[in-house]
Amino acid sequence: MTRALLPSLLALALAACARDNAPDASTTPVAPATPAAVTAAATDAPALEGYHWQLSSAADAQGRRIDTLFARDDKPVQLEFGEGRIGIANTCNHMGGSYAASGDTLTVGRLVSTMMACTDNALMALDREVGQRLEGPLAYALQAGEMPQLTLTTAGGDVLTFLGKPTAQTRYGGPGERVFLEVAAETKPCSHPLIPDKQCLQVREIRYDENGAKIGEPGQFQHFYDEIEGYAHEPGVRHVLRVDRYTVRNPPADASAHAYVLDRVVESETVRP
Structure with a gap:
């Protein structure tokens, strides 16, 4: 059974329902940033875009932990910033909207989301809890460091703290090349000087x-000695992957000059033996 999503349709993933309870940005007061915070200016937008921001703590105005925001211990709520858009992942549905940073205020536009229903009630509630807190104007601050910190404060006094993990573009010092790789259903033995009995993915570019x-005719499948970050091969399943290929600066002598990072699975097909 084939499940295909052509690249031209991928942008429809957020075709969705706008939330009716969005606060009015013109009337909602903004909570002041705490004195200890490092104020973020508009020029900090590239810093926001250079990291995946994962929720590490959340407390209300009385300092009590907001447990409803931690429905997934293994996958904390994650914010992604890019080209004036904010994406919210690891909730029940993927959510997103526009954003703008000015002075110490981060304003998030009306959020839209996909329409998937989750059987876990806590996950369903997570969408609502996140949306209520992230729409509209927020006081925000960035703190530099090996693991930078983003603090968002709502008008009601809730304080959400996110820790930044560098994106692939940040780690590799520039944008990657977007390519599509077809991965065969089965791996094959391949010779590797450091890994006995290595099994290689069979890959060709399309x-x-x-x-x-x-367009065009893909070539023959070839041994793929590298890893694709974010991809876990399923024996018996053929995949078409959209990946970003980065050039690795000064790689070790026994390592590849390229790094591959999964963007999304475009097509999957279970192949019978």
Whole structure:
């Protein structure tokens, strides 16, 4: 059974329902940042975009932990910033909207979300709890460090703290090259000087036109000695992956000059033996 999502349709993932209870940015007061916070200016936008921001703590105005924001211990709520948009992941549905930073205020526009229903009531509630706190104007502060910290304070006094993990673009010093890789259903033995009995993915590059139609004839499957960050191979399942390929600066002599990071799975097919 094939499940295909052509690249031209991928942008519809957020086709969704706007929340009716969005606060009015023109009337909602903004809570002041705490004195100890490092104030973020508009020029800090690239810093926001350079990290995946994972929720590490959340407390209300009385200092009590907001347990409803931690429905997934293994996957904390994560914020992604890019090109004037904010994405919210690890909730029941993927959520997103516009954002703008000015002075010490981060203003998030009306959020939209996908319409998937989750069987876990805590996850369903998580969408509501996150949306109520992240829409509208927020006092925000950035603190530099090996693991930078983003603090958002709502008008009601809730304080949400996120820790930053560098994106692949930050780690590799620039944007990657977007490529599509077809991964065969089964691996094959391949020779590797440091890994006895290594099994290699069988991979070939494919291309699409601007309308999402495949163009040209893909070549033969080849041994793929590298890893694809974020991808876990399923034996018996063929995948088409959209990945970003980065050039590694000064790689070790026994390492690849490229790093591959999964962006999304475009197509999957279970292959019968």
